[in-house]
Amino acid sequence: MPTDPYPATRLTRERAAVLFIDHQVGLLLGVHDHDQEELRRNAIGLAKAAMAYQLPTVTTTSADDGPNGELLPQLAAALPGAPVIRRPGEIDAFDNADFAAAVKDTGRDQLIIAGISTDVCVTFAALSAVAGGYQVHAVLDASGTWNQLAAQGAALRMRDAGVVLNSTVAVTAELQRDWRQDGGQQVAEMYAAHAIPFYGSLISYATRDRAAVGQG
Secondary structure (H helix, E strand, O other): OOOOOOOOOOOOOOOOOEEOOEHHHEEEEEEEEOOHHHHHHHHHHHHHHHHOOOOOOOEEOOOOOOOOOOOOOOHHOOOOOOEEEEEEOOHHHOOOOOHHHHHHHHHOOEEEEEEHHHHHEEEEHHHHHHHOOOOOEEHHHHHHHOHHHHHHHHHHHHHOOOOOOEEEEHHHHHHHHOOEEEEEOHHHHHHHHHHHHOOOHHHHHHHHHHHHHHOO
8 A cells, every 4th residue: 555645645735734843054164965946046045945835834943042043034034923932942843832833723634744954853753743643745955954864764764655746846746736726826936946947948938929919
């Protein structure tokens, strides 16, 4: 029996919420399993997509008054009004009662999770969420950790627990489902600005093509 029986379990705008865990300026400096700038762009892009789809979001930080640093300013700017849970010490975000309550209060049963680090904060939260009955997607390219071996181990552990391993583009495309639905233009622009820069050329071509048809 597959753990991800698509399309029966695919993400929907009515059921999904997005969790951003420890995307902090100090922690980002320690990411070495993939490009730090790519991670930052993808996290911001995921946030913009959440806003376009009107998905509830919950953000949390760990000891942000110390070396972990503040929440990425660009991420905070992309999530106006979203609750930020400041954890004083809990490593698994779900061990923090305020965070767990904020997630429950979204009323959603599909959780899209990204954060730093993949093998600790993302994995622990994802495992706790699965145990709590949520359907969980871990967005690996909007998350990061200290080395590739740790990232690979985390992916295997989450997959074995039933977490769907996913990417920024795949998650947002699954939520979009049809480009004719609301949000398509905003998400296409997000792809061009953040997740897949070459997409800007496609948007420009499509816009030019539509203009040519209109002139004919």
